[in-house]
Amino acid sequence: MxxxxxxxxxxxxxxxxxxxxxxxxxxxxxxxxxxxxxxxxxxxxxxxxxxxxxxxxxxxxxxxxxxxxxxxxxxxxxxxxxxxxxxxxxxxxxxxxxxxxxxxxxxxxxMPDVQALFSLWLLAAFLLPLTMIDWRYQLLPDCLTQPLLWAGLLLHAFDHRLPLRDALFGAVAGYLSLWLLYWAFRLTTGREGLGYGDFKLLAALGAWCGWQSLPVLELVAALSGIVGYFTLFNLNKNNLTISFGPYLSFAGIVVFISQQFAFIF
Ligand SMILES: [Zn+2]
Structure with missing residues (x-):
């Protein structure tokens, strides 16, 4: 024990x-x-x-x-x-x-072990203020998303739950997947659906969770985003601002926690 x-x-x-x-x-x-x-x-x-x-x-x-x-x-x-x-x-x-x-x-x-617990607390300590700031200002400041990305890479450099390569690919693929979506949306509709802060946040979460988890992470974020959007739409039709950061953060926490248990069993 x-x-x-x-x-x-x-x-x-x-x-x-x-x-x-x-x-x-x-x-x-x-x-x-x-x-x-x-x-x-x-x-x-x-x-x-x-x-x-x-x-x-x-x-x-x-x-x-x-x-x-x-x-x-x-x-x-x-x-x-x-x-x-x-x-x-x-x-x-x-x-x-x-x-x-x-x-x-x-x-x-x-939580199953102390490393999982402390790393989860660190992740949450970044995602909580990011969620609050994005919710109020539609802003994901670099001074929070960038250290979060480095922390994810450092975590896997020291604690070998994921190969460092998976974390690195996760960061790159996370950024690129939303960047591509942004341009696809912008070129087809002429509007901006996401912000650069969202790409950086998903890059950080990719570093924390690894590239393999990105499809699930994005699916959870998109589904919770849809539920959140319609809930807010019904509550307040006039003053509806949309931020994706809170849903990405939620998905990041869900995926990271479920990974900690999968690694144990
Ligand atoms: Zn006072």
């Missing part, structure tokens, strides 16, 4: 619970990434970065005290409002912390 299985068997509740707490802290940071990166990308001069200025209310500039920065708890205690000016703190701040906490807790409980 490996150390990981031993640890989980010794603390069947404690280990997932600790992971969930870690997840809420990571989620809190990912919320900052999702809030600040679009501004950092779109502004000419970088007036803010991930560490500066300290967390503050964007309306009244009130700097948050340490106790107002506790993941999940602070939002609930403050009832989703700034302590100083009572402006609503967006629900998405709370939801990303909650989602991360649940995701870390559940995966800590069910």
């Amino acid at each position: 490996n150390t990981f299985a031993l640890m989980r068997d010794t603390w069947p509740v404690g280990f997932p619970a600790m992971s969930a707490i870690l997840g809420s802290i990571v989620g809190s940071f990912l919320g900052v990434v999702a809030e600040r990166v679009p501004g950092m990308v779109m502004e000419e001069e970088g007036s803010s970065n991930l560490l500066f200025p300290a967390s503050h209310c964007p309306v009244c500039q009130h700097t948050l005290a340490a106790w107002e920065n506790i993941p999940l708890v602070s939002w609930l205690v403050l009832r989703g409002r700034c302590r100083s000016c009572h402006t609503a703190i967006p629900l998405r701040i709370f939801l990303i912390e909650l989602f991360s906490a649940l995701f870390f807790g559940i995966t800590a409980w069910c």
Whole structure:
């Protein structure tokens, strides 16, 4: 029995619970990434970065005290409002912390081994802010998609679940497949159906999952995209913006998790 299985068997509740707490802290940071990166990308001069200025209310500039920065708890205690000016703190701040906490807790409980668990957490830590940013701004910043691609290649260079060659071909094929689709769509309809950020994101997921998984990954992304599109269309017909990044991210997570189990059994 490996150390990981031993640890989980010794603390069947404690280990997932600790992971969930870690997840809420990571989620809190990912919320900052999702809030600040679009501004950092779109502004000419970088007036803010991930560490500066300290967390503050964007309306009244009130700097948050340490106790107002506790993941999940602070939002609930403050009832989703700034302590100083009572402006609503967006629900998405709370939801990303909650989602991360649940995701870390559940995966800590069910993933087959510690390498699979930590690499999945790393993947999710990129995909979660990418999803939030693409959803709101139709933007997949290079400063997130590119490190994600390198991380995928490095993962397979050190942990030999996939031959490095499969990861490399995955990155190239991922990019090219959407690039070809983009031009086929553009030449036949004269419109742009995808953005370059989508190609880079699929290149990154190809590096993580290998070229063999791309057809399944794209199928899952397309099907969930269709379901998502019609759901949103029924909810809000007037203000419908389409981003593909969230569906690619969802498909990437699904495929990566299923691969971890296939490699074990
Ligand atoms: Zn305020």
